[in-house]
Amino acid sequence: MIVRTLDEIEGTEREVTAPTFTSRRFLLKKDNTGFSFHDTVLYAGTETVIWYKHHLEAVYCIEGEGELEVIPDGPRYSINPGTMYALDGHEKHILRAKTALRMICVFTPPLTGGEVHDEEGTYPLLEEKNISSS
Ligand code: 9YT
Numbered sequence: 106m107i108v109r110t111l112d113e114i115e116g117t118e119r120e121v122t123a124p125t126f127t128s129r130r131f132l133l134k135k136d137n138t139g140f141s142f143h144d145t146v147l148y149a150g151t152e153t154v155i156w157y158k159h160h161l162e163a164v165y166c167i168e169g170e171g172e173l174e175v176i177p178d179g180p181r182y183s184i185n186p187g188t189m190y191a192l193d194g195h196e197k198h199i200l201r202a203k204t205a206l207r208m209i210c211v212f213t214p215p216l217t218g219g220e221v222h223d224e225e226g227t228y229p230l231l232e233e234k235n236i237s238s239s
Pocket of ligand 1: 126128129143144147153155164188194200208
């Protein structure tokens with residue numbers, strides 16, 4: 106069994122920051138659960154262009170208010186606590202955070218740990234890196 110708290114993750118290599126969000130990665134590929142599991146906060150007033158060409162992601166909003174727009178042609182969805190969306194078609198999209206959005210995210214295949222969005226909002230498929238298991 107794996108038990109972790111947010112306190113143990115914040116400020117470690119399991120917390121990956123980007124200009125518009127911080128991602129606290131509770132489970133990664135090296136944890137051997139078959140998926141990765143993140144608690145992500147998108148900063149208020151930001152827009153993030155995302156296009157996961159290599160991953161499927163499910164996202165559950167637990168705090169905040171925002172909007173999800175599939176691009177280029179829509180549709181648009183309101184994002185509020187209690188809303189889940191799953192990118193089962195590798196949809197390119199924009200996530201707008203009106204207030205800070207706290208999102209619980211699951212990725213398959215699992216992220217290995219250090220991924221940051223490239224210029225297309227994509228995460229590469231990475232091999233396991235030799236980082237500690239903390
Ligand atoms: C939905 C969302 O927050 N996407 C951006 C970051 C990603 N979830 C991550 O790396 O945790």
